[in-house]
Amino acid sequence: GENVEQHPSTLSVQEGDSAVIKCTYSDSASNYFPWYKQELGKRPQLIIDIRSNVGEKKDQRIAVTLNKTAKHFSLHITETQPEDSAVYFCAASIGGSYIPTFGRGTSLIVHP
Amino acid sequence: DVKVTQSSRYLVKRTGEKVFLECVQDMDHENMFWYRQDPGLGLRLIYFSYDVKMKEKGDIPEGYSVSREKKERFSLILESTSTNQTSMYLCASGGTQRQFGPGTRLTVT
Numbered sequence: 001g002e003n004v005e006q007h008p009s010t011l012s013v014q015e016g017d018s019a020v021i022k023c024t025y026s027d028s029a030s031n032y033f034p035w036y037k038q039e040l041g042k043r044p045q046l047i048i049d050i051r052s053n054v055g056e057k058k059d060q061r062i063a064v065t066l067n068k069t070a071k072h073f074s075l076h077i078t079e080t081q082p083e084d085s086a087v088y089f090c091a092a093s094i095g096g097s098y099i100p101t102f103g104r105g106t107s108l109i110v111h112p
Numbered sequence: 113d114v115k116v117t118q119s120s121r122y123l124v125k126r127t128g129e130k131v132f133l134e135c136v137q138d139m140d141h142e143n144m145f146w147y148r149q150d151p152g153l154g155l156r157l158i159y160f161s162y163d164v165k166m167k168e169k170g171d172i173p174e175g176y177s178v179s180r181e182k183k184e185r186f187s188l189i190l191e192s193t194s195t196n197q198t199s200m201y202l203c204a205s206g207g208t209q210r211q212f213g214p215g216t217r218l219t220v221t
Contacts, residue, residue: 001171009152032208043116043202043212044155089154098143098207101171104154 002027004092006103014111019080021106023090024072030092033073034100035064039086047088048075080110115139116213118203124219131190133216135203143207144186146170146178149200149215158201161186193220 003026013019025033031052036044050057050064050073057064061080066073073092077084087107091100119134137144145160157170159178167178175197179187186205190197198220203213 006154034208034210043214045212046208046210049208098210099145099157099160099170101157102155104152 002030002092002094002101004090004101004103006090006106008106009104010107010109012109012111013080015080015082017080019077019084019108019110021075021088021090021108022072023074023092023103024070025092025101026071027092027094028068028071029094032093032098032100033064033066034091034093035075036089036091036102037086038089038105044089077108080108082110082112084108085110116203116205116211118201118213118216120216121214122217122219124221125193126221127194128192129220131193131218133188133190133201133203133218135186135188135205135213136184137186137203137205137211138184139205139211140183141205141207141211142183143205144180145204145210146176146186146188147202147204148172149202155202158188190218193218195220 006023034049037047038044061078063076087105089105090103093100116137146158147155161167161180177189201216
């Protein structure tokens, strides 16, 4: 089955800096890659997703890039703010199943 | 506008007890899921269901079963709890726009 590796497990940045979280996947058939944000004590929420026919997608301060050849994708957050502090999960799924395999999560801490 | 609800936020059970965790969604989704979340291990899929009375094993189904008698409800059953089932259990529904429930923190002593 699919295997998703996520790095780093913890990321600490100063407010205003950029943050990058990287994920790799094993199954070349995966074609849908969502990212979830989970604030402390709350449920995971979808923040952005990308499909394999697109190399990059942006939504305000967040962007996701996908390299199908290398089988890795990344989340980029610019101008970080304290409210960006959360655990971020990447995921990958195959075809139309939308049964994503999740990475282990990255705890992002943004220091004011 | 809560869309996915779970029957309990916190549960404490003794080893060997039976536990029902219920999930209800009001979005008419066909797909529903049960995940287990443990620190450092991410979200692991226990079971999922594509339709009423249908169920599929996820990555870690051992020790669990599920029931989906109505489209809006998906129940996770722990027939005989063990301490290694102490965890956060998250229900979810939907396809790409997946909605998660608030979670149930189960402690087995």
